[in-house]
Amino acid sequence: MRIYVCVKHVPDTAANIKIVSNTGYDKEVKYVPNPYDEYGVEEAVSLVEKKGQGEIIAVCVGNESSVNSLKSVMAMGVHRSILVKTEEQLLDSARTSKALAKAIAQDRADKPDEADKPDEPADLIFMGKQSVDSEGMQTPYRLGAELGLPVVTGVVDFSMEGALARVQREIGGGARETSTIKMPCIIGATKGLNEPRFPKLPAILKAKKKEIKVIDISTLEIADDSQYRLKNLEPVEERSNATILEGSTQEIVDSLVKILREEEKVI
Amino acid sequence: MSKIGVFIETADQAIKKSVAGVISAALQGGEVVGFVLDGFAESYRESLGEYGVTELVNLTAANIDFSKQPEAAGRALAQGANAFGISSLLGVSSPIGNDLLARAAMELKSTLTLDCLEVNFQENYVKKSHFSGKAIATFEMGTGTHVIGIRPNSFDAVRNPVDCQVIDHDMDLPSEDAIEIISVDKAGTGQKELTEASVIITGGRPMGSKENFKLLDECAKTLDAAVGASRAAVDSGYAPHSMQVGQTGKIVSPKLYIGCGLSGSVQHFAGMKTSEVIVAINTDKDAPIFTKSDYGIIGDLFEVVPALTKALKE
Ligand SMILES: Cc1cc2nc3c(=O)[nH]c(=O)nc-3n(C[C@H](O)[C@H](O)[C@H](O)COP(=O)(O)OP(=O)(O)OC[C@H]3O[C@@H](n4cnc5c(N)ncnc54)[C@H](O)[C@@H]3O)c2cc1C
Ligand SMILES: Nc1ncnc2c1ncn2[C@@H]1O[C@H](COP(=O)(O)O)[C@@H](O)[C@H]1O
Numbered sequence: 001m002r003i004y005v006c007v008k009h010v011p012d013t014a015a016n017i018k019i020v021s022n023t024g025y026d027k028e029v030k031y032v033p034n035p036y037d038e039y040g041v042e043e044a045v046s047l048v049e050k051k052g053q054g055e056i057i058a059v060c061v062g063n064e065s066s067v068n069s070l071k072s073v074m075a076m077g078v079h080r081s082i083l084v085k086t087e088e089q090l091l092d093s094a095r096t097s098k099a100l101a102k103a104i105a106q107d108r109a110d111k112p113d114e115a116d117k118p119d120e121p122a123d124l125i126f127m128g129k130q131s132v133d134s135e136g137m138q139t140p141y142r143l144g145a146e147l148g149l150p151v152v153t154g155v156v157d158f159s160m161e162g163a164l165a166r167v168q169r170e171i172g173g174g175a176r177e178t179s180t181i182k183m184p185c186i187i188g189a190t191k192g193l194n195e196p197r198f199p200k201l202p203a204i205l206k207a208k209k210k211e212i213k214v215i216d217i218s219t220l221e222i223a224d225d226s227q228y229r230l231k232n233l234e235p236v237e238e239r240s241n242a243t244i245l246e247g248s249t250q251e252i253v254d255s256l257v258k259i260l261r262e263e264e265k266v267i
Numbered sequence: 268m269s270k271i272g273v274f275i276e277t278a279d280q281a282i283k284k285s286v287a288g289v290i291s292a293a294l295q296g297g298e299v300v301g302f303v304l305d306g307f308a309e310s311y312r313e314s315l316g317e318y319g320v321t322e323l324v325n326l327t328a329a330n331i332d333f334s335k336q337p338e339a340a341g342r343a344l345a346q347g348a349n350a351f352g353i354s355s356l357l358g359v360s361s362p363i364g365n366d367l368l369a370r371a372a373m374e375l376k377s378t379l380t381l382d383c384l385e386v387n388f389q390e391n392y393v394k395k396s397h398f399s400g401k402a403i404a405t406f407e408m409g410t411g412t413h414v415i416g417i418r419p420n421s422f423d424a425v426r427n428p429v430d431c432q433v434i435d436h437d438m439d440l441p442s443e444d445a446i447e448i449i450s451v452d453k454a455g456t457g458q459k460e461l462t463e464a465s466v467i468i469t470g471g472r473p474m475g476s477k478e479n480f481k482l483l484d485e486c487a488k489t490l491d492a493a494v495g496a497s498r499a500a501v502d503s504g505y506a507p508h509s510m511q512v513g514q515t516g517k518i519v520s521p522k523l524y525i526g527c528g529l530s531g532s533v534q535h536f537a538g539m540k541t542s543e544v545i546v547a548i549n550t551d552k553d554a555p556i557f558t559k560s561d562y563g564i565i566g567d568l569f570e571v572v573p574a575l576t577k578a579l580k581e
Contacts, residue, residue, distance in 0.1 A: 013514060014533050017398045025402075035515070093379075132399055132514065137381040141369040150338065150445035154362060156508075171362045173460040174509040176452045179337075182445040191515040192508050227409020228378040231392065233402050236540065242547060242556075242563035249571060252564055253578040256546065259562065264544050266522040267466060267490055267579075 001054040003044045004104055006127040006139070007073050008034040009066035009089075013132050019233050027089065033069040036128025038076070038196040039189035043158055044126050045077035046194065055079050057107065061099045063089055067212055074207035075199035081212045082107060084220065090134055094226045097142030102220045104147070107213075123183060124165070129154050129190040140188040150181050153188025269297035269388070272348050274358035274367060275315065275323070277305050282314065284463045285359045287424030289417045290318040293357050294427060296388030301431075302326055302347045302356075304333040304340055304367075308433045316431030318424065323433045324351065328440040338444040341370020346438050348375060348412065355388070360416035361462060368416045377412035382518065384421050384541070399514045399537035419462045420520040421541070458510060464493035466523045467539070469512055472499035473528035473550075473568065480506055482572050483527065489579040495519070497535050513538035527568040531556025548572070 011017060015029035033041070041058070048054035058073050058081040060066045070081040084099045104125070125147075130137045137153075144151035156176075157168035164180045167187065171177045199207070245252045260267045271293040276283040293299045301320040303311060308325035315323055326333075326343045333340040344367060348356050356371060358364040360382045372379040380386075384403065385394040393415060397404040461467060468483050468490070483494045496506035498513055512519055514537040524542035529535060531547070531554060539545070540559070547560040548568050557563040564571055 011398065013399045013537070017401045019402060025398075133397065134404075135382060135396055135399075137365060138369055138372075138379050141373050141379075145373040152446060153366070169362060170509055171451070172462065172509075174453070174458050174507060176454075177448055178450045178452065179446055179448040185445070226378075227407070227411070229407045229409070230404055231407045232405040233397060234405075235402050236396075236400060239545065239559050239561060241558050242545075242560040244552075244557070244563045244565060249566060249574045250578075252566070253571065253575045256562065256564065256575065257578045260523060260544070260546075264523075264561075266544050 001048075001051065001123040003047065003054060003056045003123060004125045005037065005041050005044050005056060005058050005073065005078060006100055006125065006143070007037045007041065007058045007060050007069055008128070008131050008133075009060060009062045009069040010034045010131060010133045017235070019235050022232050023090070023230050025233065031065060031068060033072050034128050034131050036130060036132070036190055038073070039191065039193045040126030040128055040187065041073045041076050041078060042194045042196040043187070043189060044124070045197075047160075048077070057082065059100055059103050060084070061086060061091060061096050061217070063087065070212055071207050072199075074210045075204045076197055077203070078210075080210055083212055083214045084217050085214055086217045090230060092226050092228065093134070093136045093139045093142055094228070095222055095224065097139050097146055098222045099217055099220055100139070100143050101146035102222070103215060106215070125149070125184075125186045127153075127186060127188050129188045140186050144186050147186075149184055149186050151186040151188065152179060152181055154190050155187050156190060156192035158187060158193060269354045270300050270352055271296040271298070271388075272300050272302055272351065272353035272356040273320070274344055274356065274364065275301045275303045275311060276359050276361060276364050277303070277307070277311070280305065280307055280310065282311055283359055283361065285361070285419035287318050288420065288422040289357050289359055290315070290320060291425045291427070292386055292417055292422040293355075294319050295386070296355060300324060300351050300353060302344055304343060312431050312433050317426055317428050319427035319429050320431050321429050322351070323431055325433060325435045326438065327435065328438045330442045331440055335448045336444045336446070337366055337448065338370060338446055339440050340367050342374055342440055343438060344368075344371035345374030346440075347436060350436060353412070355413040355415060357386075357415045357417060360418050365416050368414050372414035375412050375414065377414050378408055379414045380406065381416040382418050383415050384418055386415055386417070399533060400540050401533070418518060418520060418541070420465070459487070459493040461493045461495055461510065461512065461517045461519050464519070465521050466490045466492035466525075467495050467512070467519055467521045467542075468492050468525040469495035469497065469527065469529065470500055470506070470568075471497040471526070471528035471530065472503065474500050474505050477505050482569070486572055486576040486579070489576055497529055497532075526556060526560070527572055529556055530554055531559055
């Protein structure tokens with residue numbers, strides 16, 4: 001079987017983000033593979049380990065430094081990677097999904113896997129539920145629309161039963177929904193699906209030799225027809241220091257209740 | 268006048284609490300048309316009229332149970348939006364809302380903004396969080412149809428009574444789908460839903476056990492609050508993941524957020540920093556949470572919380 005995993009190269013969530021010139025940010029921060037995508041990678045790697053066969057290909061749309069995230073996921077067990085190279089990093093999700101779709105289609109035409117038919121979609125595509133930079137929560141649906149594949153995202157449990165995938169999602173208030181999806185399909189992973197492995201040194205060294213094919217996004221001829229545009233980015237003002245309530249525990253809770261009731265009027 | 272559609276999310280024949288705020292947001296853009304997928308539009312007519320829904324559309328398709336077929340549900344919302352001349356379709360950014368809105372957007376080939384914090388129809392822009400809540404992005408939406416999921420509690424629900432009319436709209440949809448929902452397990456429920464609560468009390472790593480969370484339950488009862496947990500508490504097995512607040516958990520916006528034994532991590536704050544008032548209880552006066560909250564109590568949560576519960580009961 002062949003599995004594609006979509007991996008975005010994103011600033012570490014703990015990094016300080018400095019906004020520059022309205023719609024950009026200072027890129028000199030630590031970058032990591034998008035944390036949700038790692039759940040997808042782990043699921044793909046453990047599936048292939050269990051089956052004893054299969055190829056996993058990571059696909060990323062991003063700038064040159066994205067190779068670092070691709071190397072990280074190859075150290076986790078991904079076999080090879082494709083980078084669709086762009087200049088900027090905050091991309092429109094419509095464009096991103098078209099680029100992912102074209103890169104995947106091209107790869108299947110170039111490197112048909114003997115076990116499957118190149119004119120049919122890949123068996124499985126794992127993605128993350130959301131990017132931690134742009135928080136779009138939609139690329140899986142868009143890729144699904146491009147490739148004509150069913151999509152379920154926010155997946156916390158995954159298994160395969162013949163030509164069906166069985167998945168679970170959390171739907172609020174602690175309830176879990178179980179559904180079946182006809183494969184091939186797209187799965188958007190989230191926390192709870194598995195525990196992504198920490199690669200050991202030999203795996204990291206081996207990953208350095210794995211293939212990363214770089215395609216320039218301009219060669220994919222993606223029409224830029226979207227009018228949805230990022231106009232402005234502004235930092236969120238952190239609250240300033242808290243007012244510390246002082247006194248005995250009794251005095252403190254009494255004054256807190258009074259403040260919440262009478263001044264803030266939130267209870 | 269433009270028509271704005273609102274997906275009326277329901278569960279067990281009751282309207283989700285956050286829908287009212289979405290209707291108020293939609294009213295800023297024009298007349299509001301509600302779309303109901305569970306077939307019980309008539310029973311919601313009166314309460315939705317209170318908030319300003321003028322037309323309430325009962326979307327139905329023979330042989331299809333939308334609660335089992337999310338693809339058909341998305342298609343139904345899209346067809347409804349087209350049939351009623353909707354310029355923007357709004358809904359609650361909840362697990363079900365996001366899923367169906369995204370599916371509808373793919374059918375409509377529209378723009379899609381989920382977890383939206385602000386929408387302005389006059390100037391045609393939306394705002395949403397970026398970088399785990401560290402920045403706010405403004406997007407110009409352009410022409411065409413827009414699908415927008417609104418973060419719960421980010422718009423106040425305002426009463427705006429109108430006459431509401433129910434319209435039945437039956438559609439012809441393919442009955443076979445690739446996705447089928449086969450069951451919903453409510454075993455983990457009974458908790459008050461975090462995203463809908465106006466007060467949340469959350470426990471962090473020092474809670475130490477599942478039993479100790481009862482301390483927070485007690486306090487929550489006095490405030491009709493929901494109880495949350497940090498990832499450290501969830502990963503230690505003190506609380507289920509459905510209670511986790513933060514970047515990899517629930518995103519919440521209550522009026523009051525009380526954090527007990529939380530250090531104040533960026534990822535936790537990504538899920539709750541839009542709360543109106545934040546109160547922090549922590550033994551360490553230098554804990555980072557005190558630099559990002561409104562009120563701080565330096566003290567042991569095992570002492571402060573029971574005292575607070577008692578004070579609230581009085
Ligand atoms: C990609 C990613 C995603 C993440 N997503 C989330 C998420 O969704 N939600 C989330 O919460 N975290 C998330 N985290 C984890 C986050 O970084 C922190 O590790 C976590 O939030 C810490 O939880 P905590 O505040 O409960 O524990 P700690 O950081 O251990 O803090 C405990 C605090 O309690 C205080 N304390 C100790 N004893 C007492 C007492 N008796 N009374 C009062 N105070 C006391 C201590 O002084 C300390 O400040 C994520 C991390 C990553 C890398
Ligand atoms: N530039 C990208 N390159 C590779 N995968 C991406 C990219 N952008 C988004 N994705 C995938 O789509 C998921 C959802 O992203 P988003 O819609 O941006 O929240 C991510 O978790 C990734 O798996």
